[in-house]
Amino acid sequence: MPSLRRRLLLLLTGTVLAAWLATAVFTYFDARKEIGEMLDAHLAQSAGLIAAQLEHELDDEREAKVPRQYKHERKIAFQVWDRKGRLLLRSASAPESRLQSQSEGYGDAVIDGKRWRIFSRWDESRRYLVQVGERYELRDELAQSVASHLLHPLAVALPALALLIWLGVGAGLAPLGGVAREVARRAPDNLAHLDEASAPREISPLIGALNALFDRLRTSLEQERRFTADAAHELRTPLAAVKTQAQVALGATSDAERGRALANVVSGTDRAARLVEQLLVLARLDPQTALPTGQTVDLRALAQQGVAEIAPAAAAKGVEAGLAPGDAAPVAGDAVLLAVLLRNLLDNAVRYTSAGGEVEVSVRHAGGGVSLTVVDNGPGIPEAERGKVFERFHRILGSGEDGSGLGLSIVRRIADLHRAGVSLDAGPGGRGLRVEVTFP
Numbered sequence: 001m002p003s004l005r006r007r008l009l010l011l012l013t014g015t016v017l018a019a020w021l022a023t024a025v026f027t028y029f030d031a032r033k034e035i036g037e038m039l040d041a042h043l044a045q046s047a048g049l050i051a052a053q054l055e056h057e058l059d060d061e062r063e064a065k066v067p068r069q070y071k072h073e074r075k076i077a078f079q080v081w082d083r084k085g086r087l088l089l090r091s092a093s094a095p096e097s098r099l100q101s102q103s104e105g106y107g108d109a110v111i112d113g114k115r116w117r118i119f120s121r122w123d124e125s126r127r128y129l130v131q132v133g134e135r136y137e138l139r140d141e142l143a144q145s146v147a148s149h150l151l152h153p154l155a156v157a158l159p160a161l162a163l164l165i166w167l168g169v170g171a172g173l174a175p176l177g178g179v180a181r182e183v184a185r186r187a188p189d190n191l192a193h194l195d196e197a198s199a200p201r202e203i204s205p206l207i208g209a210l211n212a213l214f215d216r217l218r219t220s221l222e223q224e225r226r227f228t229a230d231a232a233h234e235l236r237t238p239l240a241a242v243k244t245q246a247q248v249a250l251g252a253t254s255d256a257e258r259g260r261a262l263a264n265v266v267s268g269t270d271r272a273a274r275l276v277e278q279l280l281v282l283a284r285l286d287p288q289t290a291l292p293t294g295q296t297v298d299l300r301a302l303a304q305q306g307v308a309e310i311a312p313a314a315a316a317k318g319v320e321a322g323l324a325p326g327d328a329a330p331v332a333g334d335a336v337l338l339a340v341l342l343r344n345l346l347d348n349a350v351r352y353t354s355a356g357g358e359v360e361v362s363v364r365h366a367g368g369g370v371s372l373t374v375v376d377n378g379p380g381i382p383e384a385e386r387g388k389v390f391e392r393f394h395r396i397l398g399s400g401e402d403g404s405g406l407g408l409s410i411v412r413r414i415a416d417l418h419r420a421g422v423s424l425d426a427g428p429g430g431r432g433l434r435v436e437v438t439f440p
Helices: 004-057 071-075 136-151 154-172 174-185 201-251 255-285 299-317 335-351 407-417
Strands: 064-066 076-082 087-091 105-111 114-122 128-135 296-298 320-323 330-332 358-366 369-376 421-426 433-439
Touching: 004 076, 004 128, 004 136, 004 154, 114 136, 128 136, 154 174, 174 201, 201 255, 296 299, 299 320, 299 335, 299 358, 299 369, 320 335, 335 358, 335 369, 335 407, 335 433, 407 421, 407 433
Parallel strands: 064 087, 320 358
Antiparallel strands: 076 087, 076 128, 105 114, 114 128, 296 330, 358 369, 369 433, 421 433
């Protein structure tokens, strides 16, 4: 992963460089404009000075050429013409033809492939026409010189600035390093909050997110410890019973006694196996916070399959299990988890319904959602106990059935993942139990 410090360095130095270059370009054009105005004024002034001296300096009409003496004179030229159009005086860099055709004011001309800026004027007596010219090259060189002198310090300033930015960014990111060191020094079970009040405003959201993560981890670890302790306690009872019945079978003196003990071993093993299965389902459900999106399940088809699966066990007990007529009822959810929910509801209904009883499942559309209802005519659940039966390992005393106390806990957890509500009520005529799961 790229370094945040290096990224900030590149962004800041790149911004400074771009700003500096933009300043140099602006300075070049601005200086070129100012230099042009200044040199235009200088041309006019030079033409005026020449015109003022003409009457004293020119005593004949012979053409005179002023020799070139200085470095930039080849870029500056002047001419003096009389009213008859004769060239009286010119600089060494001036051509023998007129610099420009107009005789008053500023103008541009191309001479020998070079662009010139020309100023023309007559003297006070209008006897002599003075034309003073200057090559644009000189103006460009002056503007480039100003801009380049602005860029020269960049060779030293930019590395120095990059070093200062590097050090400054390092100092600015020091609080992040402090938070990292504090987290690294922590013991695995230390999930106390980091100090958010003393943190810089920019990293407060990060520390807030870490503290929220610590809260979720603390809750998860507490649930795991409680789950492990409860599971160990619950598994101890059926395993101890299996061991006791196995010892009875080993010490039995008759086949009948040995047969009863072995039957109890099988029953205890079945109970332990169901408990383990339920514990594994809970272990799978606990870490989940949401379901995959985009899945649709036909709840009625799932109910039909569930009733078919529970039918042999219900028939063996003399309980009639059936599905009420209805239409397809698609819901958003996980088919495997919904099958587990339905299986737990049907298993509880058949388990706690005595011989000759009935268990009915119905799926219907209600209030813009879908309702799954399982009704039995067994002993039901007292109203005072209905809020507790969703707790893990909670069993109603005197029910006469051996259960794990996890079935309805699993139902509630799966319903929560599907954003569904679960309600418990008495069955028809106040007898039995009616469990309704309402899906949005």
